[in-house]
Amino acid sequence: xxxxxxxxxxxxxxxxxxxxxxxxxxxxxxxxxxxxxxxxxxxxxxxxxxxxxxxxxxxxxxxxxxxxxxxxxxxxxxxxxxxxxxxxxxxxxxxxxxxxxxxxxxxxxxxxxxxxxxxxxxxxxxxxxxxxxxxxxxxxxxxxxxxxxxxxxxxxxxxxxxxxxxxxxxxxxxxxxxxxxxxxxxxxxxxxxxxxxxxxxxxxxxxxxxxxxxxxxxxxxxxxxxxxxxxxxxxxxxxxxxxxxxxxxxxxxxxxxxxxxxxxxxxxxxxxxxxxxxxxxxxxxxxxxxxxxxxxxxxxxxxxxxxxxxxxxxxxxxxxxxxxxxxxxxxxxxxxxxxxxxxxxxxxxxxxxxxxxxxxxxxxxxxxxxxxxxxxxxxxxxxxxxxxxxxxxxxxxxxxxxxxxxxxxxxxxxxxxxxxxxxxxxxxxxxxxxxxxxxxxxxxxxxxxxxxxxxxxxxxxxxxxxxxxxxxxxxxxxxxxxxxxxxxxxxxxxxx
Ligand code: CS2
Numbered sequence: 193x194x195x196x197x198x199x200x201x202x203x204x205x206x207x208x209x210x211x212x213x214x215x216x217x218x219x220x221x222x223x224x225x226x227x228x229x230x231x232x233x234x235x236x237x238x239x240x241x242x243x244x245x246x247x248x249x250x251x252x253x254x255x256x257x258x259x260x261x262x263x264x265x266x267x268x269x270x271x272x273x274x275x276x277x278x279x280x281x282x283x284x285x286x287x288x289x290x291x292x293x294x295x296x297x298x299x300x301x302x303x304x305x306x307x308x309x310x311x312x313x314x315x316x317x318x319x320x321x322x323x324x325x326x327x328x329x330x331x332x333x334x335x336x337x338x339x340x341x342x343x344x345x346x347x348x349x350x351x352x353x354x355x356x357x358x359x360x361x362x363x364x365x366x367x368x369x370x371x372x373x374x375x376x377x378x379x380x381x382x383x384x385x386x387x388x389x390x391x392x393x394x395x396x397x398x399x400x401x402x403x404x405x406x407x408x409x410x411x412x413x414x415x416x417x418x419x420x421x422x423x424x425x426x427x428x429x430x431x432x433x434x435x436x437x438x439x440x441x442x443x444x445x446x447x448x449x450x451x452x453x454x455x456x457x458x459x460x461x462x463x464x465x466x467x468x469x470x471x472x473x474x475x476x477x478x479x480x481x482x483x484x485x486x487x488x489x490x491x492x493x494x495x496x497x498x499x500x501x502x503x504x505x506x507x508x509x510x511x512x513x514x515x516x517x518x519x520x521x522x523x524x525x526x527x528x529x530x531x532x533x534x535x536x537x538x539x540x541x542x543x544x545x546x547x548x549x550x551x552x553x554x555x556x557x558x559x560x561x562x563x564x565x566x567x568x569x570x571x572x573x574x575x576x577x578x579x580x581x582x583x584x585x586x587x588x589x590x591x592x593x594x595x596x597x598x599x600x601x602x603x604x605x606x607x608x609x610x611x612x613x614x615x616x617x618x619x620x621x622x623x624x625x626x627x628x629x630x631x632x633x634x635x636x637x638x639x640x641x642x643x644x645x646x647x648x649x650x651x652x653x654x655x656x657x658x659x660x661x662x663x664x665x666x667x668x669x670x671x672x673x674x675x676x677x678x679x680x681x682x683x684x685x686x687x688x
Contacts, residue, residue: 193437193441193442193443194442194443195271195272195442195443195444195445196272196275196276196277196290196442196443196444197271197272197273197275198218198273198275200442201275201290204441204442205290205442208288208440208441210286210287210288211277211288211289211290211440212287212288212289212290213290214243214246214247214290214291214292214293215246215247215248216246216247216250216292218254218292218295221246221250221251221252221253221254221292221293221295222252222254222295222315223252223253223254223255223256223295223296223315223316224251224252224253224254224315224316224317224318224465224467225242225253225254225255225256225316225317225318225319225320225467226255226256226258226307226310226311226316226318226319226320226376227239227255227256227257227258227319227320227321227322228258228260228319228320228321228322228323228357228360229258229259229260229321229322229323229324229327229357230257230258230259230265230269230294230297230322231265231322232425232426232427232428232448232449233322233381233421233423233425234257234320234322234381235257235276235278235291235294235446235448236278236423236425236448236449236450236454237381237421237423237425237450237454237456238320238322238381238421238456239255239257239291239293239294240278240289240291240450240454241454241456241467241469241472241473241474242255242293242467242469243289243291243292243293244472244473245467245468245469245471245472246292246293248471248472249468249471251467252315253293253467254293254294254295254296255293255294255295256294256295256296256297256298256310256316257269257274257294257296257297257298258297258298258299258300258307259297259298259299259300260300260301260323260327260355260356260357260360261300261301262299263299263302265297265446266297266298266299267445268445268446269294269297269445269446270297271445272444272445272446274292274293274294274295274296274297275290275291275292275294275444275446276290276291276294276444276446276447276448277289277290277291277436277440277444277446277447277448278291278447278448278450279432279436279447279448279449279450280450280451280452281449281450281451281452281556281558281559282451282452282556282558283556283558286439286558287452288436288440298310300354300355300360301355304352304353304354304360305352305353307360308352308354308360308363308364308367309367311360311361311364311367311376312364312367312368312371312373314371314373314374316376317376317377317464317465317466318376318377318378318379318462318464318466319361319364319376319377319378319379320378320379320380320381321357321378321379321380321381321382321391322381322382322421323357323382324382324569324572325382325383325384325569325572325573326569326572326621327356327357327382328357328358328382328384328390328391328394329341329343329344329356329358329394330390330393330394331649332571332572332575332576332649332650333575333648333649333650333651333652334652335390335393335394336393336394336397337358337393337394337397337398339397339401341356343355343356343359344356344358344359344398347359347398348398348401348402351363351366351402358394358395358398359398361378361391361395362395362398362399362402362406362410364376365395365399365406365409365410365414366402366403366406369406369409374413374463374464375410375413375414375463375464376463376464377414377415377416377417377462377463377464377466378391378392378395378414378416379416379417379419379458380416380418380419381419381421382421383421383488383492383573383576384576385481385484385485385488385576385580386418386481386484387418387419387484388416388417388418388419388459388461389416389418391416392414392416395410395414395416396410396411413463414463415461415462415463416461417458417459417460417461417462417480418458418459418480418481418484419456419457419458419459419480420455420456420457420480420483420484420487421455421456422453422454422455422456422487422491423450423451423453423454423455424450424451424453424553424556424559424561425448425449425450425451426449426559426560426561426562426565427562427565428447428448428449429560432447432449433445433447449559449560451553451556451559453549453553454473455475455487456469456473456474456475457474457475457477457480457483457484458474458475458476458477458480459476459477459478459479459480460476460477460478482535482536482537482538483538485534485535485536485580486535486537486538486541486543486546488576488577488580489531489534489535489577489580489581490527490531490535490546490547490550491550492573492576492577493526493531493577493578493581493598494523494526494527494550494554495510495554495566495577496566496567496570496573496574496577496578496598496602497522497523497526497578497594497597497598497601498510498513498514498519498523498554498563498566499563499564499565499566499567500563500567500570500598500601500602500604500605501513501519501522501597501598501601501677501678501681502519502563503563503564503567503605503610503616504601504604504605504610504611504672504676504677505611505676505677505678505681506611507563508562508563508564509559509560509561509562509563510554510559510561510562510563510566511554511555511556511557511559511560511561512563513554513563514551514554514555515555516678518678518681518682518685519681520551521685521688522594522597522681522684522685523551523554524547524551525594525685525688526594526595526598527547527550528547529590529591529594530581530585530590530591530592530593530594530595531581533584533585533588533590533591534580534581534584534585534588534590564617567605567618568619568620569619569620569621570602570605570606570620571620571621571622571626571647571649571650572620572621574599574602574650575650578595578598578599579599579650579651579655581595582595582596582599582655582661583654583655586658586660586661592660592661592664593664593684596661596664596665596668597668597680597681597684599665600641600664600665600666600668600669600672601668601672601677603626603640603641603644603665603669604669604672604673604677605618606618606620606622606623606626606627606630606644607626607627607630607640608623608627608630611676611677622647622649622650625647626644626647629643629644629647637666637669637670637673638666640669641662641665641666641669642656642662645661645662645665668680671683
């Protein structure tokens with residue numbers, strides 16, 4: 193079947209019900225945004241909002257999408273002239289939208305200078321990022337730049353050929369400073385609390401190592417808005433592409449699957465121009481923190497809990513996990529009791545409704561969001577998803593049971609062996625270290641927990657001192673080994 197691109201677009205898409213198309217002339221749209229990390233999430237979220245701005249208002253807000261690692265996305269999108277389809281999967285079936293906002297795709301390692309020049313182009317007003325938690329090269333517990341991170345070590349010596357997003361930002365800002373240009377706004381769109389502030393800290397610390405006057409200029413001129421981003425976007429599979437091809441009648445290597453729900457809350461603090469995202473559904477506010485905390489703790493905290501418990505109970509997707517009443521109850525209790533007690537809900541926000549919506553979103557059978565995908569990079573995710581709530585609950589003497597159960601499930605998962613003795617493909621920068629903690633303490637849950645909770649980069653220095661926390665995690669881990677995760681959860685829920 194024919195593949196979508198500009199030349200074929202008219203013939204392949206016209207007259208198709210269920211498919212919406214770009215409403216603007218793509219050929220006159222100049223790029224205004226460089227995006228680092230053009231994975232599925234960006235294409236279904238920020239690019240989707242920007243597409244809505246282009247559809248309604250036009251403007252120079254085309255996107256240059258960049259990968260900092262592989263050429264995978266470029267190979268998908270370049271032959272399609274940047275066109276790709278969002279497949280929205282809701283309870284009522286599928287809706288398709290062809291998106292035209294991505295004007296060009298670049299791959300950092302293919303030509304770092306070309307990417308730096310692109311970022312330094314005066315037409316570029318924003319450099320946004322979805323590089324995942326580990327892309328910030330920081331110590332998740334303290335937020336400081338990890339200066340022994342191999343990419344950072346490399347980049348400090350080779351600033352004209354960077355590897356990390358952090359060095360790309362600093363090097364491109366340096367070029368703009370030298371040219372006497374206004375800076376672009378770096379816009380973090382990753383699932384980190386105070387993501388803008390985290391980015392600012394690592395950029396500032398990196399810049400200080402490069403040149404003090406550059407660091408001072410960044411401090412004075414550049415703003416780093418915080419954002420809360422939300423849309424469930426599972427990795428696309430070949431089966432998704434084939435099903436789409438059959439249904440839509442054209443081939444698209446770049447399709448992304450998404451749920452109907454989407455939310456974007458942005459701190460309105462830009463040092464250069466920005467698209468009118470507020471006119472297409474985003475919320476531009478003075479302070480993102482309350483929204484961020486709510487989302488990271490309720491959605492992502494539950495997601496990680498369900499991912500570890502679910503994977504270990506043999507469930508492939510989150511919607512499979514939500515078929516099991518004990519897991520639904522576990523999530524409800526986690527949301528209402530442990531997380532709920534720590535939240536400062538924004539005025540006018542219906543949190544009860546939000547929690548119910550979350551459970552419905554998790555249960556969406558069309559999404560096929562794999563537990564294994566969410567389980568990735570737990571060492572980078574746990575601090576903001578579970579450990580912040582835990583610290584607040586310890587301080588307020590609130591309940592910590594399910595938080596401990598979740599941490600125990602993660603610890604069980606990173607042993608890299610499932611309940612049937614099969615290997616688990618644990619993707620995590622700390623995978624080897626975590627596995628070693630298990631090996632060195634085989635059969636001794638207390639030893640395993642002690643070794644893992646002593647990893648300061650994840651747990652900081654305080655949590656190993658919290659006896660109640662360590663004891664509960666150990667008890668759950670023991671129970672997991674004795675009777676499995678599902679039975680443990682059922683027992684726990686039954687006793688509530
Ligand atoms: C998920 C998130 O993969 C994960 O860790 O928890 O990607 C989640 O789907 C999004 O944050 C939803 O907005």
